[in-house]
Amino acid sequence: xxxxHVLATLVTSTLLSLAIAAPAQAxxxxxxxxxxxxxxxxxxAPGQSGSCxxxxxxxxxxxxxxxxxxxxxxxxxxxxTTDDVLDTQVPAMRSGADLVSITIGGNDAxxxxxxxTCLTSSDSACAAKVNxxxxxxxxxxxxxxxxxxxxxxxxxxxxxxxxxxxxxLFGTSSVLCEMSIAKRRSLNSGAEALDAMIKQRAExxxxxxxxxxxxxxGRGVCTxxxxxxxxxxxxxxxxxxxNSSGYTNGYLPAFTGSAA
Numbered sequence: 153x154x155x156x157h158v159l160a161t162l163v164t165s166t167l168l169s170l171a172i173a174a175p176a177q178a179x180x181x182x183x184x185x186x187x188x189x190x191x192x193x194x195x196x197a198p199g200q201s202g203s204c205x206x207x208x209x210x211x212x213x214x215x216x217x218x219x220x221x222x223x224x225x226x227x228x229x230x231x232x233t234t235d236d237v238l239d240t241q242v243p244a245m246r247s248g249a250d251l252v253s254i255t256i257g258g259n260d261a262x263x264x265x266x267x268x269t270c271l272t273s274s275d276s277a278c279a280a281k282v283n284x285x286x287x288x289x290x291x292x293x294x295x296x297x298x299x300x301x302x303x304x305x306x307x308x309x310x311x312x313x314x315x316x317x318x319x320x321l322f323g324t325s326s327v328l329c330e331m332s333i334a335k336r337r338s339l340n341s342g343a344e345a346l347d348a349m350i351k352q353r354a355e356x357x358x359x360x361x362x363x364x365x366x367x368x369x370g371r372g373v374c375t376x377x378x379x380x381x382x383x384x385x386x387x388x389x390x391x392x393x394x395n396s397s398g399y400t401n402g403y404l405p406a407f408t409g410s411a412a
Contacts, residue, residue: 184221184251185311186212187241187304191255191318191403192228196381196393204229205389209396211316211403212253215411221251230389233259234296242303249308253407255316256300257350260293261285266342267392271383275334282342289342289349297350301357314410315354315361316403317347319368321380321392329374330383336374362410367402 186192194200194210206226207213216224227241234256245252262285270278304313320343322329322336329336347365354361371379379398384390394402 180221182221182250183223185225185249186228188228188254188256189232190230193230195230196390197396211399234300245307249311252311252313270335278335279338282338286345297353313359315359317350323372323375326374360410362406364406
């Protein structure tokens with residue numbers, strides 16, 4: 153018994169010594185900046201605050217909470233366009249960022265007015281409004297994305313920049329929905345055109361493109377367990393934005409897989 157006691161004491165003392173001698177886990181040295189629009193600020197999730205409607209449920213804030221970067225600048229803002237990123241967000245970035253994330257382009261292409269048209273008008277009016285957005289995406293948006301990406305690279309020349317796209321808003325199998333199947337298909341086709349252009353310009357800039365559509369597959373509005381809010385009255389801005397599950401189980405894994 154005495155031998156066992158001595159051995160136990162020695163083992164315990166050794167483990168305690170090792171624990172004391174072991175250095176604490178080094179804090180992350182990554183300086184992370186989250187840029188972009190409402191899909192990066194966290195609109196649609198609980199706890200939005202300030203004029204930019206930022207939420208701790210956003211993928212950016214969740215990633216920062218889980219990874220403890222050396223610094224975190226949360227500059228994404230609901231309603232932002234490429235001009236807002238250029239004029240306000242990029243100038244506010246501290247130089248020397250190591251990691252940057254961004255969603256941008258949806259508001260440039262007329263996200264809100266297009267959704268409103270599709271909610272309040274006919275199938276044909278919805279399709280026409282979506283086609284108007286597609287024309288903008290093809291003809292005007294590329295130069296705006298290029299200018300935005302150049303400004304980010306100039307401010308953070310050594311950063312890993314992850315450009316995330318937008319999910320398809322709707323499931324199209326259910327007949328019962330706040331929009332007709334024709335409208336849902338039109339809006340989804342607009343998202344596909346926007347995503348294709350974002351991918352093209354992000355890769356041309358040498359950035360990492362992260363496609364969230366796999367994570368959101370089968371989880372759009374009018375599905376049984378959606379990751380995206382449908383039409384909401386209070387607060388209205390949550391309409392057709394990811395809910396907390398969409399940010400946690402959709403955007404966060406898509407970003408995490410591309411951040412390293």
